[in-house]
Amino acid sequence: MADGVLVIGAGVAGMKASLMLAAADRRVFLVENSSVIGGRLIRCEDVYPSMECATCMVSPMQQEVLRNTGIELLMLSSVVSLERKDGGFVAVVLQRASSVDAEACIGCAECWNACPVSLDNRFEEGMSRRSAISVPCAGALPNVPWIDRNACLRWTEGAECSLCREACVFEAVDYEQADTEHRFEVSDVVIATGYDTAGDRYPEQAGSSGPGVFTASEFERLYASNGPTSGELLMKDGREPGSVALVVHAGGIGPHSAISTLCGLKFLHYISKKLPGIRPLVLLDGSYSPDPIDDPHHLSWKDVDSELAVHSGPVSLRSSKDGTEVVWNAGEEEQRRKMDMVILGPVMVPSEGTAGMAALTGVSTDDSGYVHNPGPHRSSVLTSAPGILSIGCASGPAGVAASVESAAGAAGRILSSANRRPE
Numbered sequence: 001m002a003d004g005v006l007v008i009g010a011g012v013a014g015m016k017a018s019l020m021l022a023a024a025d026r027r028v029f030l031v032e033n034s035s036v037i038g039g040r041l042i043r044c045e046d047v048y049p050s051m052e053c054a055t056c057m058v059s060p061m062q063q064e065v066l067r068n069t070g071i072e073l074l075m076l077s078s079v080v081s082l083e084r085k086d087g088g089f090v091a092v093v094l095q096r097a098s099s100v101d102a103e104a105c106i107g108c109a110e111c112w113n114a115c116p117v118s119l120d121n122r123f124e125e126g127m128s129r130r131s132a133i134s135v136p137c138a139g140a141l142p143n144v145p146w147i148d149r150n151a152c153l154r155w156t157e158g159a160e161c162s163l164c165r166e167a168c169v170f171e172a173v174d175y176e177q178a179d180t181e182h183r184f185e186v187s188d189v190v191i192a193t194g195y196d197t198a199g200d201r202y203p204e205q206a207g208s209s210g211p212g213v214f215t216a217s218e219f220e221r222l223y224a225s226n227g228p229t230s231g232e233l234l235m236k237d238g239r240e241p242g243s244v245a246l247v248v249h250a251g252g253i254g255p256h257s258a259i260s261t262l263c264g265l266k267f268l269h270y271i272s273k274k275l276p277g278i279r280p281l282v283l284l285d286g287s288y289s290p291d292p293i294d295d296p297h298h299l300s301w302k303d304v305d306s307e308l309a310v311h312s313g314p315v316s317l318r319s320s321k322d323g324t325e326v327v328w329n330a331g332e333e334e335q336r337r338k339m340d341m342v343i344l345g346p347v348m349v350p351s352e353g354t355a356g357m358a359a360l361t362g363v364s365t366d367d368s369g370y371v372h373n374p375g376p377h378r379s380s381v382l383t384s385a386p387g388i389l390s391i392g393c394a395s396g397p398a399g400v401a402a403s404v405e406s407a408a409g410a411a412g413r414i415l416s417s418a419n420r421r422p423e
Contacts, residue, residue: 002185004029005414006091007192008079008357011039013392013403014192015061020411022070029184031077031093033353036140037062039194045224047400048266049297055139062141074182076146082360088187097177098146104172107143114167117151125218128228133164138226188387188414191371193353195393202251202344210319211236216263216346223270233274241340244271244278245326247315249285250344255368256397257288258295260345265297267343268304279307281337283328286310317342348397361388370396381410
């Protein structure tokens with residue numbers, strides 16, 4: 001039987017599992033759909049409750065993955081076929097052409113500065129622009145750009161534009177580069193496909209398109225030192241807010257509610273650091289009954305310097321030229337407050353990668369669409385399919401510590417299973 005392991009997703013959980021397996025001399029094929037590794041964590045500035053720098057936490061792991069000869073990293077890649085064979089699996093991975101020679105490129109930025117195309121940068125939640133050839137943000141690893149063929153004029157309009165290639169003195173730009181199909185035989189598969197955020201599922205935003213309304217993902221990038229405002233908490237029209245409201249349970253109560261607590265408390269720390277003269281209004285859903293194990297930090301709300309308000313029913317927003325009116329019910333009484341900036345807590349949903357892998361592998365999912373772990377414990381990494389494990393937020397909303405714990409559990413289970421196999 002082949003002893004390689006296929007890990008799908010190079011976020012914190014996927015990287016941790018890959019490094020542990022490689023340290024035990026297992027060959028790892030690490031498949032990442034995007035052009036960078038690190039997952040959602042690299043979009044964050046700090047991690048609650050330690051408020052440790054997220055980049056400082058994840059960068060050593062990224063560097064180790066990039067250097068590790070036991071890990072074959074496939075960027076811009078997706079699993080297109082997975083079949084069982086001889087007690088293991090045969091995986092087919094399609095790697096999209098980056099049109100850039102990673103060995104020749106030094107990430108100098110000359111190519112994307114020369115590109116005439118400008119479009120919304122999804123990594124920055126549309127709050128900045130990018131070129132058709134780009135890296136998503138400063139400090140991204142690998143620091144190698146790629147050409148988005150859905151945006152580049154050569155592919156969208158058939159133009160003879162070659163400005164990026166002409167700007168590259170290292171001759172790293174290669175328009176002839178083709179997609180590549182890889183075939184691997186592996187003993188185990190680890191699904192580490194993370195989560196997405198549902199910015200379009202906020203009922204609070206139905207009446208608001210104001211410059212002061214931010215989703216959790218937008219606010220996280222707003223505060224980031226490598227974000228669109230270099231960490232300044234400014235509204236989308238460039239003004240500094242004079243008042244801030246935080247709707248913790250935006251989108252309602254759900255599996256993400258414990259993460260909403262972590263994010264909300266972290267955001268209050270951000271506000272106190274960058275806007276010390278503001279005492280935020282914090283809106284908490286009165287129907288939320290936190291599990292003390294899943295959400296141990298919920299009681300911390302009483303320790304922060306803010307105005308706490310408990311609401312029944314949804315919170316609605318109504319934007320106008322002079323701010324955003326926040327409307328909520330406190331018991332039978334309707335409350336209204338005009339605010340400059342309103343932050344909506346996160347709504348986490350299964351990623352497209354999680355849905356795709358669940359369909360491809362046939363593993364069971366829960367009612368929310370996350371991979372179902374049928375094991376007896378919360379930290380189980382098992383799935384309904386033998387040989388396929390699920391870690392991190394592929395199995396549901398989880399913090400960094402829980403994601404790393406599940407990665408270690410999966411690696412340990414794979415290694416112990418190998419030790420029990422007959423020769």
